[in-house]
Amino acid sequence: MSTKRFQLENYKKYLLNRNTASSVVVSYIENCIVTEDEAAKHSFHKIMVHNWPGSHMELFETLMDYFQSPFTPVNCTSQGEITTFYTSSLNFVMKVMKHDFMFPYQRNMFNLDLLFNDRSSADCFDNRVTVDDVVAGVVSNRLSDKRELDLSSFDKDPEFLEKRIHFYKLSMLSQYKILMIRMGRDTKSLNLSNNNLSTIPVDLLNFFIKGDLTAINLSHNEIPALSELQRISSKIEKLWIEGNPLCENLDPSTYVKNIVMRFPRLTELDGITLNQHGVMLPFFKNFLETPDRKTKMLVEKFLTLYFAHYDSNRTKINNFYDAKVTLTINTPFTDAEDAALPSAYALFSRNALHPMKRNFVAAKSNNKMYRNVDACVHALSALPKSEHDPTTFSVDVLRHDKKCMILVVDGTYREKSFDPGQPDRYFRFRRTFVFNIYNINANSVYHINNEMFSISFATKEQIDSSFKTPIRNMNSLTLINPEPEERESISRAFTHVTQLKRTEVELRLKIHSWDLRSAIKEFWDELRKNKISADKFIEDDYDDFSDTSSLIDEVD
Incomplete structure (x- = not known):
């Protein structure tokens, strides 16, 4: 080791160019590469580019594409007409030498100068550690006990920022083969979000798809088209791709259909669970507050089951309610509209246009507040048969703690007319559910303790934007108008x-x-x-x- 260090000192701050790159120097560098010289790994070489017109990232990508040799730049700066950075990659240095210290870009030929062995790792990082060690430490710290590897915003990792390591491209991780083989073996869920990816990093994914990888997060990148997803293993069960350009011009139905066709084992898309028929309700992400995953799962299950029962067999919704539930149904219909509507609306709802009928003082006058589960289900079952459009739903979780959850759902539903001469009726609704939470045998049980149900006519714009695609039956394996x-x-x-x-x-x-x-x-x-x-x-x-x-x- 001491001999190698002494030999390395002979080339301390050695300026390499076309004239000084002798066969002796080339032979020494080649020997360091073959023997994996430990001292050479701690040596950093200064790369100097004259009159570079673009950004640092463009420089790194251009150099790597042209020389076909990966490198990890350190401490990149521009002063006057010279852009400089450091690298410990001897393979990259050798490629520059073999290309005669020049590379073309946009019809121009740029000169490169190398100051060989200009700094040590201790000079760059304040301690004796290699770039490989730093990268291995960052990646290892991002692997959780649950086998989730979080590589999101990888280039902005605090360790890289502190040491001024420019990890400008996530696919650079593929050059750390031993590290990634170990990560691929241990990782079940991989997060690649917020990495400015315009293509799927196949070289990197190859380390994981041979292992137990079943979940991958590609959200908030720059992936342009669904065709890029063909590069991902079809055994994926959980996938996140929201926030990419490919999502911008697709309606929810087409989006889900195309994804599910590509990934037959998919159970969760963008954090939303697909049911057993490959169907998801896209409105579940429209929260007033961003709740945790448990809240999302709970709300999804409730809305899917509740409205499936409500639109098919309404008597079964009693299982959702507390025995002492309180329900009110409110409408703003005029007398003429009430007369034209089914009588259940007038019989079971309180009309906002008739204040005297909304008096809460005397119990006798408050006969349209339903105070137990049987009365509640009876009133709701008396309303005409309905069909809800989940794509119109807006869902707000106002509160969720250990004792209570408050859920507000707005949307559109229709009552289909059995008279060929009469059109369907469309309504806008708001349902506020207040859940009480009970603990039974260490399990949390949710029951609706209060519900406020408001109904009004849907506007023309709301009607025009609803029921555009067939709504799948959430409780059957039925295909409606199958393609x-x-x-x-x-x-x-x-x-x-x-x-x-x-x-x-x-x-x-x-x-x-x-x-x-x-x-x-x-x-x-x-x-x-x-x-x-x-x-x-x-x-x-x-x-x-x-x-x-x-x-x-x-x-x-």
Whole structure:
């Protein structure tokens, strides 16, 4: 070691250019690279570029593209006509020497000068540590006990800023092979957000996709198109890509559909859980306050289940309410509008245009405040059958602590007319839910203790912007107006489960309006009763259908 250090001292602040880059110097540098000289790793070489017209980042990218040699610049500055930075990469130094200390850029030829061994690591970092050591420390500190590796805003890490290390491109991590092999083995969730990525860093991802990686966060980058996502492993289960240019011109339905087609195992998109049919409700992110993940999950589950029951079998919503719940329903309809609407609106709501009917002083006059779960469900069930458009919802979480949660939901719903000569009625609503939280066996149980339900007519603009895309039934595996790709996917699934021939599969699905649940139930019932002939199946060994029964239990 002492000999190597002594030899390195012979080239202290040695100016390398076309004239001084002798065969002796070249031979020495090549020997350092081959032997992985430890002393040389602590030596930093000053690169000087004359009359560079662009930014520092443009300089780094241009040099790396031209010389095809990765390097990590340190302490980059511009003084007068000279831009300088330091690097400890001897491979980069060798490439510069082999290219005769020149490189072209925008039809100009730029000169490079190298001050070999100008500084040591102690000079650059105030202690004897290599760039590799610093990078390894930063990356290792970003791996959590839950196997989540957070590389977000990587170039702005405080350690890099303090040591003036310019980690200008995240893909530079791929040059640290031993470190990234270890990280790839240990990482389950990878966060690459806020790194100015315009393409998927495939070289970097290759270290992770061979391991247990099931979640990746690419949000708030510069990824321009969905086609870039083809570079990501299809086994990903959780994906974040919001805040990229590819999201700007896509409506929620198209956005979700294209993503789900690419990632068949996806269970969560942009922090929102997909249900078992690959459907998500995009309004769940419109919070007044940004709540924690537990609140998001809770609100998502509640709204999905509540409005699915409310629009299908309203009597089942009693499970959401506390036994002593209090409900009020408020409307602003005129007498003429009340007369034209179903009588339930006038019978069960308090009208804001009739103050005397809103008197809270006397209990007898306050007969439209429903004070228990049975009265509440009865009043809500009396209102006409509705269909809500989740894409119009705005959700505000006003409070969520250990004892209470206050949730406000605004949106649009319609009542379909059974009279061909009458149009559908569209309403705007606001529902304020106040939950009491109880602890039972270490579990938190949420019940609605108060609800305020306000209903008014939707404006023309609100009507025009609602129900633009078919709303999937949240409680079934039904496809509404399925497209060819959707029909193909569900047909393949049904074939895999039943082993029926394709013609029989499509016939059964069409009979059940592409409702996979009911089609499987009918198939299972007929199979148990031996009503399906052998010629309907693809092959003869169709006796074992244990997986089918378990699937039916699961979807139920």
